Amino acid sequence: MKWATRAGCHIDRATCAWLIRRFIDSDAAFVFVGDPAEVPADATPFDMAGAELSHHGGDCTFETLLRRYELADPVLWRIAEIVHEADLDDERYDAPEAAGFDVALRGLSMVCSDAETLAVTAPLFDGLYEYCKRAALLGRAPS
Amino acid sequence: MDGTGRWVLLAYRLPREPSTPRIAVWRKLKRLGVAQLADGLVALPLDARNREQLEWIADEVVEAAGEAAVWLAQPASLTQERTLVAAMAEARAAEYREVSGAAAVAQGADATERRRTAARLRRELRRIAKRDYFPPPERAAARAALAALAAESEEAAAAPTGEGAR
Numbered sequence: 315m316k317w318a319t320r321a322g323c324h325i326d327r328a329t330c331a332w333l334i335r336r337f338i339d340s341d342a343a344f345v346f347v348g349d350p351a352e353v354p355a356d357a358t359p360f361d362m363a364g365a366e367l368s369h370h371g372g373d374c375t376f377e378t379l380l381r382r383y384e385l386a387d388p389v390l391w392r393i394a395e396i397v398h399e400a401d402l403d404d405e406r407y408d409a410p411e412a413a414g415f416d417v418a419l420r421g422l423s424m425v426c427s428d429a430e431t432l433a434v435t436a437p438l439f440d441g442l443y444e445y446c447k448r449a450a451l452l453g454r455a456p457s
Numbered sequence: 458m459d460g461t462g463r464w465v466l467l468a469y470r471l472p473r474e475p476s477t478p479r480i481a482v483w484r485k486l487k488r489l490g491v492a493q494l495a496d497g498l499v500a501l502p503l504d505a506r507n508r509e510q511l512e513w514i515a516d517e518v519v520e521a522a523g524e525a526a527v528w529l530a531q532p533a534s535l536t537q538e539r540t541l542v543a544a545m546a547e548a549r550a551a552e553y554r555e556v557s558g559a560a561a562v563a564q565g566a567d568a569t570e571r572r573r574t575a576a577r578l579r580r581e582l583r584r585i586a587k588r589d590y591f592p593p594p595e596r597a598a599a600r601a602a603l604a605a606l607a608a609e610s611e612e613a614a615a616a617p618t619g620e621g622a623r
């Protein structure tokens with residue numbers, strides 16, 4: 315399936331692309347557009363103003379995807395808290411990791427194309443998933 | 458229009474009731490440090506993040522049965538822009554002064570309270586810095602007041618038998 319989002323990926327779009335590829339559509343192809351009007355007819359838009367898979371009711375797009383695709387995995391919801399705070403910074407959740415991810419993604423977007431950002435961050439989010447999973451099992455930070 | 462910068466504006470109107478979305482939107486705008494140009498019209502210096510944040514808020518307004526539009530704009534005169542910048546800098550200056558004041562008050566407290574206050578004010582400074590687009594001189598004063606408070610609580614922690622330790 316083809317998915318479209320805005321160019322200049324930050325944390326929400328990068329983690330959404332990772333989530334889509336790992337948990338929703340393993341054959342996902344991504345296109346990056348400058349304006350919602352440029353979304354190809356056969357692509358599903360996400361994290362764009364006016365799109366269904368976007369911010370809703372104070373949720374960021376990553377949270378919207380978890381709801382729409384009924385992904386109840388608590389590890390993904392923990393990651394959602396980090397994404398939400400890195401993206402919106404409204405202190406809805408306690409996610410001290412958010413500040414680090416915000417800086418890392420902002421920096422990457424300065425030196426990488428969107429495709430490169432997704433390629434570089436995929437193993438990072440795989441690692442984050444594993445870390446959050448172990449933390450949930452242990453009930454404390456894993457070493 | 459030469460010489461003036463680019464701004465992102467949010468024009469919005471929300472129904473008076475229910476008040477919850479109105480308050481939620483207002484809190485978010487306040488957190489972003491917007492300049493209020495008129496009733497239902499706010500502005501931020503244009504960058505990717507500010508534009509995106511205002512676009513999300515516009516969506517939220519529409520979801521709450523309101524009307525909203527995001528515009529990119531340039532003040533027609535330098536004077537107009539300077540007035541806007543001065544108002545924003547003064548709003549932040551007031552916030553920095555509060556931090557300086559709280560740090561000064563905490564100097565008289567015991568070591569635990571000083572440490573706690575220093576941690577709280579550090580978080581508060583970080584929040585203010587994120588919406589501080591035109592840093593006023595008060596920023597340096599607030600940082601210095603916080604550094605002094607933090608240094609003093611560090612000293613107290615390093616000398617547990619000393620005066621002021623618990």
